[in-house]
Amino acid sequence: MSDQMSLLGHLRRKLTITGLVGTPIRYYVAVLFFIGLAVAPSTGQMDVLNMLTWTASFYFIMWVISWDFVVGYTGQVSFGHTLFFAAGGYTTAILNIDHSVDPAIGIVAGTIVAALAGLLYAIPALRLEGHYLALFTLLPPLILLRLFRMFRDTTGGSRGLPNPEPLIEAGSFSANAEANYYLSLVLLILIFAIAWVITRSDTGKIFTAIRESEDAVESAGLNPAKYKLFAMVFSAMLGGFAGAVFVHTPSGSASPSQLLELAVIIEILIASIVGGFGTITGGVLGGFLVYWGRDWLRNADQTIPVIDVPMADIDILLFYGALLVLLYVLAEGILPWWYRQVDRVLTRVRGEEPSAVADGGQTWLKRQIGSLQTRYDENREENTGRFEDRRKK
Amino acid sequence: MTVNASETGTEASTHSTGEIALEVDSLVKQFGGLTAVEDLSFEVYNQEILGFIGPNGAGKSTTFNCIFGTYKPTSGAVTFNDEDVTGLAPYRMVRKGMARTFQTFRPLPDRDVVSNVSLSMASNKLFTLSGLFGGTQEEAIEVCRRVGLGDDLYKTPDELPHAGMIRLELARAIATDPELLLVDEPFAGLSDNEIESLSELFQDLREEGMTFIVVDHNMRGLLDLIDRAIVINFGSLIAEGLPSEITQDETVQEAYLGGEEI
Ligand SMILES: Nc1ncnc2c1ncn2[C@@H]1O[C@H](COP(=O)(O)OP(=O)(O)O)[C@@H](O)[C@H]1O
Ligand SMILES: [Mg+2]
Numbered sequence: 001m002s003d004q005m006s007l008l009g010h011l012r013r014k015l016t017i018t019g020l021v022g023t024p025i026r027y028y029v030a031v032l033f034f035i036g037l038a039v040a041p042s043t044g045q046m047d048v049l050n051m052l053t054w055t056a057s058f059y060f061i062m063w064v065i066s067w068d069f070v071v072g073y074t075g076q077v078s079f080g081h082t083l084f085f086a087a088g089g090y091t092t093a094i095l096n097i098d099h100s101v102d103p104a105i106g107i108v109a110g111t112i113v114a115a116l117a118g119l120l121y122a123i124p125a126l127r128l129e130g131h132y133l134a135l136f137t138l139l140p141p142l143i144l145l146r147l148f149r150m151f152r153d154t155t156g157g158s159r160g161l162p163n164p165e166p167l168i169e170a171g172s173f174s175a176n177a178e179a180n181y182y183l184s185l186v187l188l189i190l191i192f193a194i195a196w197v198i199t200r201s202d203t204g205k206i207f208t209a210i211r212e213s214e215d216a217v218e219s220a221g222l223n224p225a226k227y228k229l230f231a232m233v234f235s236a237m238l239g240g241f242a243g244a245v246f247v248h249t250p251s252g253s254a255s256p257s258q259l260l261e262l263a264v265i266i267e268i269l270i271a272s273i274v275g276g277f278g279t280i281t282g283g284v285l286g287g288f289l290v291y292w293g294r295d296w297l298r299n300a301d302q303t304i305p306v307i308d309v310p311m312a313d314i315d316i317l318l319f320y321g322a323l324l325v326l327l328y329v330l331a332e333g334i335l336p337w338w339y340r341q342v343d344r345v346l347t348r349v350r351g352e353e354p355s356a357v358a359d360g361g362q363t364w365l366k367r368q369i370g371s372l373q374t375r376y377d378e379n380r381e382e383n384t385g386r387f388e389d390r391r392k393k
Numbered sequence: 394m395t396v397n398a399s400e401t402g403t404e405a406s407t408h409s410t411g412e413i414a415l416e417v418d419s420l421v422k423q424f425g426g427l428t429a430v431e432d433l434s435f436e437v438y439n440q441e442i443l444g445f446i447g448p449n450g451a452g453k454s455t456t457f458n459c460i461f462g463t464y465k466p467t468s469g470a471v472t473f474n475d476e477d478v479t480g481l482a483p484y485r486m487v488r489k490g491m492a493r494t495f496q497t498f499r500p501l502p503d504r505d506v507v508s509n510v511s512l513s514m515a516s517n518k519l520f521t522l523s524g525l526f527g528g529t530q531e532e533a534i535e536v537c538r539r540v541g542l543g544d545d546l547y548k549t550p551d552e553l554p555h556a557g558m559i560r561l562e563l564a565r566a567i568a569t570d571p572e573l574l575l576v577d578e579p580f581a582g583l584s585d586n587e588i589e590s591l592s593e594l595f596q597d598l599r600e601e602g603m604t605f606i607v608v609d610h611n612m613r614g615l616l617d618l619i620d621r622a623i624v625i626n627f628g629s630l631i632a633e634g635l636p637s638e639i640t641q642d643e644t645v646q647e648a649y650l651g652g653e654e655i
Contacts, residue, residue, distance in 0.1 A: 010526045202515040202524035209512050212501040215463075219499065220513040221487030221569050230519050 026339075030281065037185055041178050051177045053295060056251040058184040059242050061287035063264075064271045065195050065280055066239035070231040072278030073199055075211030076125045078232075079265055080137030081239055083121075086144060086259040087114040088240030089247040093254035094154060096164040103167045107244040114240020115233050122232035126225055145260055160255025167248035180249045187245060191238055195280050198234075207231055208278070267294070270323050276333030285335055294319050413472075414439045414573050414604045415460070415491075420469035422452070422459050422628075429455040431628040433469070437573070442595060442605040444615045444622035444636065448648060452628040453608045454496055457575050461493050462486050473573070492571035494562035496578045496608075500550035507533050507546045509561060513568035533568060540564045540594060556587045563594075573604045580614035588614040611649070612640055624648070 013019050037054075040046050046054070067081050091113040092106030101109070120140065125133050148155040155161065170179040198204060206227050209217050214224045243259055246252035258264070267290055275286020297315040304311055311318060330337055415437045422430040430452045437443045447453050458464040460471050462483045471479045473489060481489075501509050511533035516523040537546055540560045545553060550561060559579050566574055576595075580588050595605055595618060609615050615622065615636065622639045624632040626648040632639055639645055 007522050007525075197522070197525065198520070200525050201521050203519055203521060205508070205512065205524055206515055208503060209501050212503050213499045215495065216499040216501055216509075216512065216565065218463075218483040219487065219493060219495075219569075220515070220565060221484050222512075222515065222517055223482070223484045227519075 026281070034185075034189055038182075041181055048174045048177045051174075051181045052251045055177070055181050055184045055249060056246075057288065057291040057295075058188040059246040059249075059252060060268070060271075060291050061284055062188055062191050062242035063239050064268050064275075064283040064287040065191055066235045066242065067268050068272045068278065068280055068283040069195050069199065069238065070235035072272060072280075072283070073204060073207035073211065074228055074231045075130075076121075076228060076232060077130060077134040078121060078137040079134050079269070080121065080139070080141050081235075081268065082141045082260045082262075082265045083117050083137075083144060084114045084236040084239040085243035085246075085264070086141070086254075086256075087117040087236075088243035089252075089254045089259045090148075090155065090161070092244045093161040093164040093247045096248075097161055098154065103165055103248045106164075107167070107241065107248070110244030111237050111241040114243070115237045117240070118233035118236025119229075121236070122229045125228060125232060141260055141262075141265070145256055148256065148260070156255070158256055160253055160258070161247070162253045162255065164247055164254065166250065167245060177250060180251065184245070184249060184251075187242070191242065192280070192284060195238070199280055203227070267291075270327070273333060274323065274326055274330070276335035276337075279333070279335055282333050282335035286333070289334075290323070293322070412439045413437070414441070414474065415606075416470075416472040417456070417460065418470040418472065420456065420459055420471070421467045422455050422464060423467045429628050430459065430466075430625075433625065433628065433630055435623050435630065435633070437604055437606055440599055440602060440604055441621065442599055442607060442619045444612070444619035444639075445606050445608045445625075446612060446615070446622055446639070447610065447625040449610055451610075451625050453610075453625065454577055455628075456625075457493060457577055457606075457608065460486075461491065461575060487569050487571070490570075490572035491575070492566035492569045492573070493575040494559070494566050494577055494579065496581070498550075498558045498562055500558065500561055502550050505547045505549055506537055506542055506553070506561060506564075509550065510536050510564045510568050513565050536564050536568045540567065541590065555582050559583070559591070563591075567598070571603065573606070574598075576605060576607045578608050578610065580609055583614070592618040612636065616640075 014023065040054075041051060063081065063085060066084070067078070071077055088107075088110035091110035092101075092103060095101035095106040095109060096103055117140075121133075121137050124136055128136055149157050166176070166180075168179055168183055170176045199207065206217060206222055209220075210224050210227055217224045217227075246258075247254040252258055268287075271286035271290040272283045273286070274289060275284065276282020294315070297319050298312060300311040300315070302311050303309065304314075332340075413436050417436070418434050420430055420433045421428070433452075433456060435443075445453055445456070455464065459466040459469075462478075462481045462485065465480045469479070470477060473486070473491060476489070478486060478489060483493075501512065507530050511530055514532055534546060537543060540563050542557065542560050542564060545557055548557075550558065553561060563576070563579070566576075579591055583591070592614070595607070599605060607615065607619065612622070619636055622632075622634065622636055623630060624639060624642070624645050631644045631648060632642045634642070
């Protein structure tokens with residue numbers, strides 16, 4: 001109720017001239033970006049193949065958002081999100097192929113199975129932390145991959161299940177590609193909006209507070225377990241839903257190489273960190289860069305001068321090499337880095353002191369190292385305390 | 394049961410209403426073979442400021458952790474406002490009107506002071522629009538001013554001096570609007586001036602109805618602040634009474650023998 005009132009009031013304030021001028025430029029950039037994607041097919045610049053690749057990239061970005069939603073905010077590290085994508089994608093594909101279930105119903109079922117898979121991580125995550133949790137989540141996708149190979153008849157083994165029925169269909173091949181492009185774009189915008197709103201609300205602030213100190217969150221009268229569970233399960237649902245729809249588009253299929261293999265999660269991780277960890281928006285940017293960077297390298301017809309090797313032959317090598325460099329020079333991610341530059345320029349122009357908390361001023365790595373340091377300090381403090389106690393007795 | 398302050402023989406305070414806010418009954422906490430708290434019983438009256446004293450390692454923080462639900466007691470009972478709250482999770486205790494500060498601070502290093510404090514006012518609904526539009530931080534700012542962080546609103550915790558960190562701990566606790574506040578070693582490392590100004594804050598809050606348990610390892614900063622004190626050593630209660638009685642108590646002096654001054 002009061003939420004709705006504040007929303008209306010806010011919109012009314014925003015939709016005045018001063019409100020529009022006062023809105024940060026990055027919001028306009030984001031809106032323009034999505035509008036650009038919406039009109040792109042009608043410019044005639046995008047051929048069918050291109051459209052299919054764009055469509056696939058939208059799903060990749062939805063997965064990046066799903067990953068960043070839980071890992072970037074609550075600090076529950078998962079290297080096993082592919083389990084959710086596969087849970088969604090394979091559930092609906094198998095239901096459709098083996099039991100002729102309608103894709104729309106299959107997608108709902110896939111999302112539910114993904115949510116259950118989310119619980120598989122969420123519950124141990126209440127006890128495990130950091131590296132232990134990361135290691136724990138690394139295993140289920142590997143196990144699932146083995147199981148898929150064992151039950152090849154149902155799952156199609158390493159080839160996967162290429163042809164479940166499409167969710168939507170439109171006459172010609174190109175009209176079909178376009179329809180799926182728009183469907184996927186709408187889903188991307190929807191998932192982006194949901195993740196954006198939640199992470200910018202109080203819930204997002206509680207997510208990040210959990211990452212910083214669960215004791216502080218509890219002392220504020222909030223139940224960390226509730227938020228950790230929600231973040232993981234909701235993330236699993238977003239990822240599983242995207243995976244489920246993906247296999248019913250002409251761009252995707254239920255196959256290990258698209259949903260389950262280690263390379264998939266590695267690219268998602270890199271996209272999220274390169275774009276800006278724990279920002280959602282950075283994930284979108286990083287997602288596009290990583291997806292299209294790799295695609296460009298794969299199709300590049302240039303030859304590398306000195307060693308005389310065609311770029312396309314060593315595309316993966318170049319791709320990972322480039323990411324390695326990028327991660328090293330821009331560990332905090334592109335967007336946080338960019339905001340910091342803008343902030344610095346703006347404050348200089350206005351002649352103010354730089355603000356104490358620039359967007360994403362602390363990098364993920366720095367924070368990780370910092371938290372290890374605090375933990376070490378605390379342990380040492382406690383241990384010396386205990387040591388002195390013993391000496392006294 | 395209606396134990397009256399005067400019946401304990403210590404005449405709690407002129408402020409106290411005589412009603413029990415918190416009662417700890419035969420509390421035991423063991424860590425493996427080590428008994429950190431041993432059969433500890435005491436009570437706090439509404440609007441009282443109770444001093445909770447004992448040498449380092451006596452079990453004061455552990456007692457707080459058991460009351461607040463951070464640890465489950467091995468045995469014993471905690472009653473808050475006539476309700477058995479033994480072993481309830483900390484966030485539930487907060488909703489029942491209890492708050493605490495930590496001896497080793499628990500700031501959120503990624504955000505400024507106001508945002509640290511406004512966490513205590515965050516909506517606990519998962520799907521909420523609260524906080525989306527800058528949010529109303531006014532209440533949090535008010536609390537910050539109250540504890541003396543008015544000039545540090547937009548600093549991050551690592552920019553605060555030691556005394557500021559203690560104030561931040563207090564602000565987060567006070568922002569939950571508690572009836573009972575457990576304060577763990579607030580005076581450690583503070584100058585006399587700082588101790589005095591914090592004491593004034595506690596007394597003001599008490600006038601407004603809050604109840605306090607204040608831990609310290611000696612009487613130094615507490616003498617003028619507290620109405621009554623309990624002293625523990627090796628997890629057991631060794632004395633209880635007015636501040637002046639405590640400093641004269643022989644058992645207490647023995648407990649501190651060879652160590653620091655009471
Ligand atoms: N989590 C724990 N695990 C094991 N021993 C603990 C733990 N917490 C406290 N202790 C021990 O319990 C005793 C009381 O500690 P504590 O309550 O911190 O004392 P105080 O706060 O009075 O200085 C000490 O001997 C301490 O080493
Ligand atoms: Mg202590």
